[in-house]
Amino acid sequence: MLAEHGTFHHVYDFYSLELPFGIEVPLPYIGGDSLHDAQFAFSKFMVLQLVAFAIAFWIFRGLAKRMQGGRPVNGWFWNFWEMLAVYIRDEVVRPVIGDPHAHGHGDHHDDHEPSEYELQHGPAISGHPADKYLPFIWSCFFYILFCNLLGAVPWLGSATGSLSVTIALALVAFGATYIYGSQMHGPVGFWTHMIPHIDAPIAMKLVLIPLIFGIEIIGLFIKHAVLAVRLFANIMGGHTVLGVILGFIAAVAHHGAWSIVAPASLAGQVGVGLLELLVAFIQAYVFSFLSTIFIAMSLHEH
Numbered sequence: 001m002l003a004e005h006g007t008f009h010h011v012y013d014f015y016s017l018e019l020p021f022g023i024e025v026p027l028p029y030i031g032g033d034s035l036h037d038a039q040f041a042f043s044k045f046m047v048l049q050l051v052a053f054a055i056a057f058w059i060f061r062g063l064a065k066r067m068q069g070g071r072p073v074n075g076w077f078w079n080f081w082e083m084l085a086v087y088i089r090d091e092v093v094r095p096v097i098g099d100p101h102a103h104g105h106g107d108h109h110d111d112h113e114p115s116e117y118e119l120q121h122g123p124a125i126s127g128h129p130a131d132k133y134l135p136f137i138w139s140c141f142f143y144i145l146f147c148n149l150l151g152a153v154p155w156l157g158s159a160t161g162s163l164s165v166t167i168a169l170a171l172v173a174f175g176a177t178y179i180y181g182s183q184m185h186g187p188v189g190f191w192t193h194m195i196p197h198i199d200a201p202i203a204m205k206l207v208l209i210p211l212i213f214g215i216e217i218i219g220l221f222i223k224h225a226v227l228a229v230r231l232f233a234n235i236m237g238g239h240t241v242l243g244v245i246l247g248f249i250a251a252v253a254h255h256g257a258w259s260i261v262a263p264a265s266l267a268g269q270v271g272v273g274l275l276e277l278l279v280a281f282i283q284a285y286v287f288s289f290l291s292t293i294f295i296a297m298s299l300h301e302h
Contacts, residue, residue, distance in 0.1 A: 013043045013044055013045045013157075013162055014043060014044050015027050015029070015035055015041050015042070015043055015044075016044065017044055017047065017155075018155045019155060020154075020155060027041065027042040027043065027044070027047065028041075028042055029041035029042065044157060045157065045159040045162050045165060046159075048147065048150050048156060048157060048158075048159045049147060049159045049165070051146075051150060052143055052146035052147045052150060052159070053143065055146050056139075056142045056143060056146055059081050059142075060081070060085075060142070062078070063078055063081055063082060063085075066078055067082075084141075084142075085138060088134075088137060088138060088141055088285075088288060089131070089134055089138075092137065092285075092288065092289055092292050093130050093131070093133060093134050093137050093292055094128050094130045094131070096130075096289075096292045096293055096296050097129075097130035097133060097292060097295065097296045097299065098129075098130060098296070098300075099128075099129040099130070100129060100130070100184060100296075100299035100300060101129060133180060133292070133295055136176050136291075136295075137288050137291060137292055137295075140169070140173065140284075140287060140288045140291055141284050141285065141287070141288040142284070144160060144169065144231070144283065144284040144287055144288070145280060145281060145284035147159045147160045147165075148160055148235060148279070148280030148281075148283060148284060149277070149280050151235065151239060151276070151280070152273065152276060152277060152280070157239075158235045158239060160231055160232065160235045160283070161232065161235040161236040161239055162232070163228065163229075163232045165232075166227070166228040166229070166231045166232040167228045169227070169228065169231070169287070170224045170225065170227040170228035171224075173224055173227055173287075173291045173294065174220075174221075174224040174294075176291070176295060177220075177224075177291075177294045177295050177297075177298045178190060178298070180295050180298060180299060181193075181295075181298030181299060184298070184299050185298075190298060191213075191217070194212075194213060194216040194217070194220075195209055195212055195213050195216070196212070198212075220294075223290070223294060224294070227287060227290060227291070230283075230286065230287075231283055231286075231287055234279055234283050235279070235283065238272070238275070238276045238279055239276075241272055242269060242272055242273065242276070245265050245268040245269055245272060246265060246269060248261050248264075248265045249261060249262050249265050249266075
């Protein structure tokens with residue numbers, strides 16, 4: 001949603017970039033003689049998302065080059081990103097998804113008996129059956145993380161503070177859940193496998209099965225909608241709090257209390273800013289973790 005400049009303009013999207021010293025750079029548009037007549041126009045959040053993509057591409061392209069041939073990664077900068085990637089793999093994707101072709105849940109790949117799928121196709125090339133889903137979860141985590149972190153840079157903003165962006169991310173997560181589930185159970189089986197086996201008389205099944213199926217379908221859409229709202233609310237709320245605290249200085253600019261309010265407001269900015277850095281990582285993790293759970297639910301039998 002685009003908004004006019006106002007008290008909280010820094011948390012909204014615009015068709016321009018704000019730079020230091022009051023400089024405002026209009027963004028390009030296509031078609032029409034002016035922005036209002038344009039057929040397509042770039043907004044600040046669009047540019048920031050491209051920046052987040054470019055940062056992720058640069059970091060992990062460099063990391064991949066340093067890992068070629070099984071070489072260990074050197075340097076604290078590269079080790080930091082490797083650590084995050086390995087953590088998502090070993091503590092989120094593998095334990096949550098486990099082996100979708102086995103009867104049980106969880107991560108038992110190291111010393112478990114070969115599943116029927118492994119007997120037919122051989123062990124997974126990537127080292128673990130769940131690694132097939134790693135690229136998507138990694139993409140979710142790091143893309144959202146970089147979008148969040150850009151909001152900590154003055155004069156920029158967090159694209160994830162826009163509901164339209166988080167809805168798009170949730171739709172992509174829903175699409176991944178459906179695609180992976182359909183690959184496992186088939187396009188129709190994705191929906192029918194939501195119904196658990198019910199050991200009951202036929203008359204009761206006729207009542208319970210449609211009821212359970214309806215609840216599962218509604219729950220599936222609600223879960224992905226919550227992904228969008230949760231991410232948007234946390235990022236938007238954090239930046240709004242920063243704006244309110246900073247606004248205290250302007251509110252008392254012509255009063256005697258300015259000498260007290262200004263230092264307190266700046267201290268609050270630092271404290272909340274550090275908390276926002278933590279929130280940037282937490283919200284990227286939560287989105288990725290919940291997406292992994294939804295994918296696992298679409299793969300395993302209920």
